[in-house]
Amino acid sequence: MDSWNEYKAIFHSLQDDILVTDPDGFIVKASEGTGTVYGVKTKDLMGRSVYDLEKEGLFTPLATPKVVQSNKRVTFVQTGPNDQKLLVTGLPVHDENGKLIRIVSYSHDVTELMEIKAGMEEMSAEMERVRNELNWLKSQQDTVDGIIGRSEDIRKLVATAKQISGVDVNVLLLGESGVGKSEMARFIHKQSERRDHPFIEVNCGAIPESLFEAELFGYEDGAFTGARKGGRMGLAELAEGGTLFLDEVGELSLSNQVKVLKLIQEKRFYRVGGRKEIHSDFRLVSATNRDLEKAVSEKLFREDLYFRLNVVPITLTPLRDRREDIIPLVHNFLNKFCQQYNRKRVMDKKVLHELSQLDWRGNVRELMNLIERVVVTSNTPIIHLDDLPEPYRLKEDTYSEMNNFSESLQESLEKVEKRKIEEAKRKFRTTTKMAEALGISQPSVVRKMKKYRIN
Known part of the structure; x- marks a missing residue:
């Protein structure tokens, strides 16, 4: 067996779909597994244009134009016959002068994995719904004679x-x-x-x-x-x-x-x-x-x-001064508007955290209006951060700071403490008032202001 036959035997022994095209999209080589994946005979693919095959509904999108455009490795999900899902990787091949001469692509059938993923997302949504329902039931306990709040x-x-x-x-x-x-x-x-x-x-x-x-x-x-x-x-x-x-x-x-x-x-x-x-x-x-x-x-x-x-x-009291009431109010309004508009919506945990950090200058009325808005405008069962209007999203570095494990717990706590002292100083004129608001002694306030060099 000469070297070409040995190469050919190895190439066709692969079970995966391997397809080689020129930069114009014409197929120059294909493994035997390619025909099996796409439900055609491999020999019938030779010399065909992938653009024509896409128009015939054999697969979409194409690896060739993606690689030609980027001139580097690309990976994406392709839809094949009968809506099967293929994870495709396309690679550029250059000649000795660096000119692009071939595009090699190979794929794996991930239809089952995609179905599992969809099932997991559906299960996640259901779990989130149950969790929010439990939270709403809990919020009903966070009422005092019908007034929502636990503060x-x-x-x-x-x-x-x-x-x-x-x-x-x-x-x-x-x-x-x-x-x-x-x-x-x-x-x-x-x-x-x-x-x-x-x-x-x-x-x-x-x-x-x-x-x-x-x-x-x-x-x-x-x-x-x-x-x-x-x-x-x-x-x-x-x-x-x-x-x-x-x-x-x-x-x-x-x-x-x-x-x-x-x-x-x-x-x-x-x-x-x-x-x-x-x-x-x-x-x-x-x-x-x-x-x-x-x-x-x-x-x-x-x-x-x-x-x-x-x-x-x-x-x-304004809502920003009784933040522990925000989450019970959110669950109460979420349940109210889901019933009113016949929607099934639940809040992602990150959204709840985000809402609890905001100042709510418009107080309870502003919070209620926002919940009504996201219930109506969100497109998925779970309300994510992207569903919040831009003014209600915290800066990205807020989450980066929270998840920053390069600093110790003590360092993180000191950052939060310094921020609270600064906020109290802006809001109150005297250290006595600051101490009352922060729940610490007046000498402690003076000591911490000195520690953090807050004038």
Whole structure:
């Protein structure tokens, strides 16, 4: 057997698919295994163009153009007859002058492996769904009388709200926009003896100043141009026996503040254009995200009205200061919107970690809006980091830093400690306040600031 026959025998004894083409894509050699893989006779492939074979549906994509373009080794998944999956590797062959003269490709059937992978992904999604379902069930335990949260702030807040619910004292809810003041007002109403009567919400910031009196007190037939025939009951009248909630009360104009003050004092009023005095027995709850004390000092808010509203003030903590409540809220909103939009969605653990690290300037409302958005826009059962809008993604180096095993645990902890001290210094003016927020002593704060050279 001469050297050529020996080479030929070795070449064809290989069970794998080995295909050799010229740079233009014409097949110059093929192993016997090639025909078996693609369900054709190997001899019928000789001299054929791989581009023509692709058009005939024998395989796609092609190794030849990939190697010609990159002039280096390439590996990719190719689809063969009957949707079989082949892991193909293409190699360039150069002559003594470095010119590309041949492209050699070989493949392995990985159809079964791809099916196993798909099955594993499906199993992973199911496991993630079960884990999220368990987390949601756990989040239901992270509620205090229906208010979602596990933080000490939430527990104290609910305890205070329950305590004052039994008496008809005026309550002023304070806190940033989106922090949950409306939900707390409803909670107070539901805990009170007035729970079976109406809860009427008045958005003081959304009603035009000229229409506020008519909306609050109602009007009689013909009271003004465009008035509804027969007149209309006002919101104060509708609140009879229940709770009147004045949201965004800090947005009231000075003239309307006078009218609200008189209503609170007397619980009596006249409809616009009316002469009959109307009495309404209601519980008053108000809310604002404004600093009313400052508004009073600037003569933008009546002092007498402020004292009437501020009998029992309750301040709702922003979400960034009670991060342990974020995950229970996420699971609660995820379940809510999956049911609402008939979607099956679960959160990847990295996403949960990401959400728990954000500051949430828009508080609970912002978090709720984001969860609704990703439930609707995500394309797979598992919500991944890529499904989050860009502003909600942490920098890549955050994860790199977390997974950096080139430094010791002590070094990593010191980095976190330094960052917390710096954040506290930005937020609080004194080391005493910093110590209270961080849960350590004031001398410890001073010592750590010196250690990390924080001025």
